[in-house]
Amino acid sequence: MTRYKLTLEYDGRGFVGWQRQDNGPSIQQALEDAIERFSGERVAVTGAGRTDAGVHALGQVAHFDLAAARDPDEVFGALNHHLKPAAIAVLAAEAADDDFHARFSALGRRYRYRIVNRRAPLTHELGLAWQVPQALDEAAMAEAAARLVGRHDFTTFRSVHCQADSPVRTLDLLSVERDGARLFIRAAARSFLHHQVRSMVGCLALVGMGRWTPDDVEAALVARDRAQLGLNAPSDGLFFVRADYPDEG
Amino acid sequence: MTRYKLTLEYDGRGFVGWQRQDNGPSIQQALEDAIERFSGERVAVTGAGRTDAGVHALGQVAHFDLAAARDPDEVFGALNHHLKPAAIAVLAAEAADDDFHARFSALGRRYRYRIVNRRAPLTHELGLAWQVPQALDEAAMAEAAARLVGRHDFTTFRSVHCQADSPVRTLDLLSVERDGARLFIRAAARSFLHHQVRSMVGCLALVGMGRWTPDDVEAALVARDRAQLGLNAPSDGLFFVRADYPDEG
Numbered sequence: 001m002t003r004y005k006l007t008l009e010y011d012g013r014g015f016v017g018w019q020r021q022d023n024g025p026s027i028q029q030a031l032e033d034a035i036e037r038f039s040g041e042r043v044a045v046t047g048a049g050r051t052d053a054g055v056h057a058l059g060q061v062a063h064f065d066l067a068a069a070r071d072p073d074e075v076f077g078a079l080n081h082h083l084k085p086a087a088i089a090v091l092a093a094e095a096a097d098d099d100f101h102a103r104f105s106a107l108g109r110r111y112r113y114r115i116v117n118r119r120a121p122l123t124h125e126l127g128l129a130w131q132v133p134q135a136l137d138e139a140a141m142a143e144a145a146a147r148l149v150g151r152h153d154f155t156t157f158r159s160v161h162c163q164a165d166s167p168v169r170t171l172d173l174l175s176v177e178r179d180g181a182r183l184f185i186r187a188a189a190r191s192f193l194h195h196q197v198r199s200m201v202g203c204l205a206l207v208g209m210g211r212w213t214p215d216d217v218e219a220a221l222v223a224r225d226r227a228q229l230g231l232n233a234p235s236d237g238l239f240f241v242r243a244d245y246p247d248e249g
Numbered sequence: 250m251t252r253y254k255l256t257l258e259y260d261g262r263g264f265v266g267w268q269r270q271d272n273g274p275s276i277q278q279a280l281e282d283a284i285e286r287f288s289g290e291r292v293a294v295t296g297a298g299r300t301d302a303g304v305h306a307l308g309q310v311a312h313f314d315l316a317a318a319r320d321p322d323e324v325f326g327a328l329n330h331h332l333k334p335a336a337i338a339v340l341a342a343e344a345a346d347d348d349f350h351a352r353f354s355a356l357g358r359r360y361r362y363r364i365v366n367r368r369a370p371l372t373h374e375l376g377l378a379w380q381v382p383q384a385l386d387e388a389a390m391a392e393a394a395a396r397l398v399g400r401h402d403f404t405t406f407r408s409v410h411c412q413a414d415s416p417v418r419t420l421d422l423l424s425v426e427r428d429g430a431r432l433f434i435r436a437a438a439r440s441f442l443h444h445q446v447r448s449m450v451g452c453l454a455l456v457g458m459g460r461w462t463p464d465d466v467e468a469a470l471v472a473r474d475r476a477q478l479g480l481n482a483p484s485d486g487l488f489f490v491r492a493d494y495p496d497e498g
Contacts, residue, residue, distance in 0.1 A: 011373035056373055080370055089369040120338040121329055124260035124305055124377055 002069040005096040006031075006045075006079070008060040011087035012235065013127045017053045018060075027051070030086045031062065031079070038078035041066055048102045048243035049109055052195075054235030056128065058112075059091070059242035063102040100245070108172070108190055108244040111197045114237040115183040115205065129182075130201075130237035136208030138178040144207040144214035145174040145185070148200055148221060154193050155224040157203075162194035167224070169193060174200065183208075186241075198238060202231030251318040254345040255280075255294075255328070257309040260336035261484065262376045266302045267309075276300070279335045280311065280328070287327035290315055297351045297492035298358055301444075303484030305377065307361075308340070308491035312351040349494070357421070357439055357493040360446045363486045364432040364454070378431075379450075379486040385457030387427040393456040393463035394423040394434070397449055397470060403442050404473040406452075411443035416473070418442060423449065432457075435490075447487060451480030 008027075016024040020032075031045045048061040076093040083090070099105075114129040116122060117136045122129060148157075151170040158167055173188035185204065187197050203220060206212040212230055220228040257276075265273040269281075280294045297310040325342040332339070348354075363378040365371060366385045371378060397406075400419040407416055422437035434453065436446050452469060455461040461479055469477040 009369065009372050011375075076368070080368075084370070087372040087375065089372050091367065091369045118340070119325070119329075120258065120340045121333070123258050123336040123338050126260075126336065128373055 001065050001067055001098070003063055003065050003096045003098055003100055004072065004075055005092075005094045005100060005102065006062045006064075006090055007092040008057055008062060009089045009091055010057050010060065011128075012051060012054045012056040014087070015053065017055065018047050018050045025086075027057075027060075027088060030083060030088055031064075034079050034082035035064060035066075037082040038075075039066055039068065039070065041068070046102050048106045049192075049240045051238075051240050052235055054127070055238045055240065057240040060240050061102045061106070061243040061245075063096060063100060102243070105245050106191070106243040107246060108188060109192060110173075110241040110243075111187045111192070112239045112241050113185040113187070113197060113201045113233065114239070115185070115201075116181055117178075117183055117208075118181045127236050130205075130234050132205055132208075134209045136183060136205065137210065138176050138183055138208065140210075140214065141183075141185075141204045141208045142176040144204055144212070144217040145176050145200075147214055147218040148174050152221055153224050154196055154221070156220050156226060156228050157196045157199035158193040158226065159195035159199075160226060164191075164193055167193060169196070176204065195232060198233045198235065199229055201233035201237070203229070205233060206230040250314050250316055250347070252312055252314050252345045252347055252349055253321065253324055254341075254343045254349060254351070255311045255313075255339055256341040257306055257311060258338045258340055259306045259309065260377075261300060261303045261305040263336070264302065266304065267296050267299045274335075276306075276309075276337060279332060279337055280313075283328050283331035284313060284315075286331040287324075288315055288317065288319065290317070295351050297355045298441075298489045300487075300489050301484055303376070304487045304489065306489040309489050310351045310355070310492040310494075312345060312349060351492070354494050355440070355492040356495060357437060358441060359422075359490040359492075360436045360441070361488045361490050362434040362436070362446060362450045362482065363488070364434070364450075365430055366427075366432055366457075367430045376485050379454075379483050381454055381457075383458045385432060385454065386459065387425050387432055387457065389459075389463065390432075390434075390453045390457045391425040393453055393461070393466040394425055394449075396463055396467040397423050401470055402473050403445055403470070405469050405475060405477050406445045406448035407442040407475065408444035408448075409475060413440075413442055416442060418445070425453065444481060447482045447484065448478055450482035450486070452478070454482060455479040 043064045045064045119133045155167040292313045294313045368382045404416040
């Protein structure tokens, strides 16, 4: 048996999300089907982050096992060939240690959220960003973001469908940067709760609009009550950027 | 009569280009139709740059006249409403002087070209970038680009369909920058010949691949012969970024 590690990019539009589901095409299933087409083996693919419907990836990480060893470069080429025309690309394919696990070995995960802050509708970024027409104050958003960094009970920012044992997470980074009409929100943590990034981004947007203060965000966090959530940002702007593992430089 | 200046963003996919044609939808026609739907007036829209099929815009500029004066903010809102679902957005609408001309008043035009330099196929950037699998040497490309800057006869880099009176243009900027797998080529000039940016990018890519030297690019320029052109880059990666006018700060 040989274990392979994949680094993946995908456009989340048209997918029900990472995880295989009965109601439509998933990233996981597209990968498993492509692996079967070139290797003849039916395998299970495990991802570092189970992204939701419409959420994109720039550097998702996944692993799977093959009974017959293959050259990683063959895996790279064959998978990219058999994935077409799905908007999923294998950026890298490597042989991995048998104990490498895309989900459980990950020491950190990074997400990026893109807001286009303007009144005009989106064109080439449609489905790839959240258009917010109201003027956003990025300094206030950054101040509110700082209140969420650290180890907290994130119950307020957790989907009712979240399956994690504990609502406690350590948020290592939550930054807000503006580049013209575009705002980029970056989040890093060992792991996130279901909908945590989108829930945090939604509340930061309320702060940016002046409808909430940074204190309101902190009060919502401390309340540990999902009903206190101000706004869940749409999936469109969310990108899974990367997962970090122990052996990497 | 009131003249209006529009700043436009669009996704060039699905359009035959800026100019009205019989063989499919154009940006110009979509704008003229939208203006008629909200104003009842059939007008002609003039653009700063007549982008080709599949070429995008981040800041195209256009003008048109209305017999009945309207508030520019009404023009902004109504046009964005009536343009849907076309991937064309009005970023700004202003009243302009009667002698403002989007094409003839422009003192400068800027384009940006995006290359994704990797073996993996594109996902969310499909149609918005040129994927080049061979390793590109951006330093060699920048050196070659410098040979093209200045006032030259650009016959080699001009489409056979170019309608300009003279093949002489002054290229103010042609820069090459890498950001990870992405290369951004920026070009600025008072005006460009038809296919000039894509022709220059194609030759720079040949240099990046090591198939041409910067000297080869200069020799092709001096030859003033379209048959010397190495490669025309696809429309996908090309964005019309902005047009500059005399009265602007």
